[in-house]
Amino acid sequence: MGLGFAPFRLLPERFYRFGSKFVLSIGNCKFSSLHHRYYSAMSTNVELVSSARCFQSSINVYSHDSEELQCKMKFGVILPDQAKESKLPVLYWLSGLTCTEQNFLTKSAAHKAACDNGVIIVCPDTSPRGCNVEGEEDSWDFGTGAGFYLDATEEKWKKHYRMYSYIVKEFPKIISANFPVIPGKQSIFGHSMGGHGAITIALKNPGMFKSLSAFSPISNPINGPWGKKAFTGYLGPNQESWRCYDATELAKNYDGDEIELLVDQGAADPYLKDELLLPNFCNACNNNKKVKLTYREHAGYDHGFYFIATFIEDHIKYHARYLK
Numbered sequence: 001m002g003l004g005f006a007p008f009r010l011l012p013e014r015f016y017r018f019g020s021k022f023v024l025s026i027g028n029c030k031f032s033s034l035h036h037r038y039y040s041a042m043s044t045n046v047e048l049v050s051s052a053r054c055f056q057s058s059i060n061v062y063s064h065d066s067e068e069l070q071c072k073m074k075f076g077v078i079l080p081d082q083a084k085e086s087k088l089p090v091l092y093w094l095s096g097l098t099c100t101e102q103n104f105l106t107k108s109a110a111h112k113a114a115c116d117n118g119v120i121i122v123c124p125d126t127s128p129r130g131c132n133v134e135g136e137e138d139s140w141d142f143g144t145g146a147g148f149y150l151d152a153t154e155e156k157w158k159k160h161y162r163m164y165s166y167i168v169k170e171f172p173k174i175i176s177a178n179f180p181v182i183p184g185k186q187s188i189f190g191h192s193m194g195g196h197g198a199i200t201i202a203l204k205n206p207g208m209f210k211s212l213s214a215f216s217p218i219s220n221p222i223n224g225p226w227g228k229k230a231f232t233g234y235l236g237p238n239q240e241s242w243r244c245y246d247a248t249e250l251a252k253n254y255d256g257d258e259i260e261l262l263v264d265q266g267a268a269d270p271y272l273k274d275e276l277l278l279p280n281f282c283n284a285c286n287n288n289k290k291v292k293l294t295y296r297e298h299a300g301y302d303h304g305f306y307f308i309a310t311f312i313e314d315h316i317k318y319h320a321r322y323l324k
Contacts, residue, residue, distance in 0.1 A: 044177040049074060054111040056081045061101060064174055068166040069128040070159060075171070076101040076123040077179065080115045089185035089323035090120045090175060091316070092209075094167070094201075096192030097226070098145045101125045107305035113313040117320035120181060124171055126193065131160040141226055142233055148221075149197030150245045152234035161234055164245075167201060168208075187211040187319040191308055192276075193218055193226075199247040199261065203291075206256025211322035213262040213315045215308050216269055219281035220248040226275050248277070251284035251291050260292040261285075262318050264311050266301030 046062040053059070058079045066073045082088060091114075093104050104110065104123045114121050127147030133156065136143030147163035175181060188209045190198035195217025202212040221227020222242045231242040243249040265278055272278065278295070285293035301307040 044174055046174065046178050054078075056115045057111055059105055059111065061105070062178075066128075066166060066170060068162045068170045069131075071128045071131050073125055073129065073166075074101045075125065075174075076105040078105070078111055078114045078121040078123075079179070080118060080120065082115075082118050083120060083180045087180040087182045088118055088120050089187070089210075089320075090122060090179070090181040091319055091323075092167070092171075092186065092188040092198075093121055093123045094149060094188070094190030094194030094197040095123065095126050096190070096194045097126070098140050099126050099194075100145070103305070107309065108312050109309035110312045110316060113316040117316050119316065119320055119323060120179060121316075122171075122175055122179075124167065127163065128160040133157065133160060142230055146193065146230060148193060148227075148230045148234065148245070149201065150231075150234055153241070154234060154236050157234050163197070164201065167197065168205060185210065185323050187213075187323055189213040189215075189315055189319065190217070191215040192271075192303065195219075195263075196221060196227075196247055200245055200250055202259065202261075203247070203250040203254050203256075204244070206254075206259070211261075211319045212259065213264075213318055215264050215311070215315075216266060216271070216276060216303050217247065217263065217278070217281075218276055220246060220277035222246045222249070223280070224275045224277050248281045248284045251281060251288055254288055254291055256290065258290050258292060260294070262294045262315065263296070264307075264315070265295070265297045266303060266307045267297050267299045268301055269303040269307075271303055 046064045049061040049063050051058055051060045060077045060079060061074055062077065063072055063074045080088065095103050101123045110121060126145050129144065147161055149163045149167060151164045152158045152161035186209055188198045188202055195214030198212060198214050199217055202209050218224065218226060221231060222239060235241050265272065282293060282295055285291040
């Protein structure tokens with residue numbers, strides 16, 4: 001079973017076959033004192049878990065051992081055939097509550113648009129898996145499938161629940177080491193909890209991404225039930241420590257280079273009023289000249305993937321303009 005792309009940028013001797021799977025062996029042994037984590041020679045290795053064809057692309061799922069999360073993680077890749085001949089820009093998709101790397105691959109209808117616009121789309125999981133933290137399986141909106149793209153500080157959670165550092169520091173290195181991506185040509189988007197993640201990560205890291213968009217993002221979690229539950233559990237009761245992971249608070253105080261973002265929202269979304277709190281975010285953006293928000297609300301659409309599938313091509317085209 002092949003990797004689904006031509007490994008032109010890797011030395012042939014770095015490929016090894018184990019059974020029916022390939023492992024890429026890249027990286028040097030080093031110790032990082034920053035997080036007191038051991039980085040082995042396998043730190044950027046990936047294993048192919050599954051592969052399928054859709055339009056002119058390979059739809060692949062990989063696994064790797066994460067140093068940040070201290071567990072095995074999976075991620076999905078939509079890999080257009082153009083990647084066999086040349087490097088391409090990369091789009092990072094962050095999924096919402098209860099999702100895995102599979103949801104976007106199977107439900108978004110993004111495959112043809114990715115091929116037509118010549119972009120690789122990568123889809124990480126939404127939380128650590130199999131860490132056996134007490135309570136992580138007790139509810140659908142906290143723990144497994146609900147990492148909220150933050151770095152936990154509470155003792156019980158801080159070893160594994162480091163999704164912010166995983167997305168910002170580790171996952172891009174995995175992607176750049178194993179796939180033909182153009183350095184610096186990356187953008188980010190997401191849905192619901194993943195929309196929250198995309199916006200907060202982009203606003204906290206000016207210049208890291210060429211463009212930003214979201215579907216139905218959790219926009220003011222410090223004032224919504226989902227956010228309050230997650231932030232209390234992961235970050236503790238001090239609400240001042242929550243603000244650095246709140247899109248509305250970050251938009252209020254953003255002082256980096258001017259940033260544009262596209263947000264699509266379904267008007268029939270049952271979570272719009274109490275959980276997403278988009279009016280608060282829109283007001284914060286409108287009061288900060290450095291944050292240029294295009295907000296589109298669509299009658300009749302709810303919070304699910306039918307809504308995403310309807311407008312996903314718009315978002316991919318939007319990002320492709322910035323990634324050229």
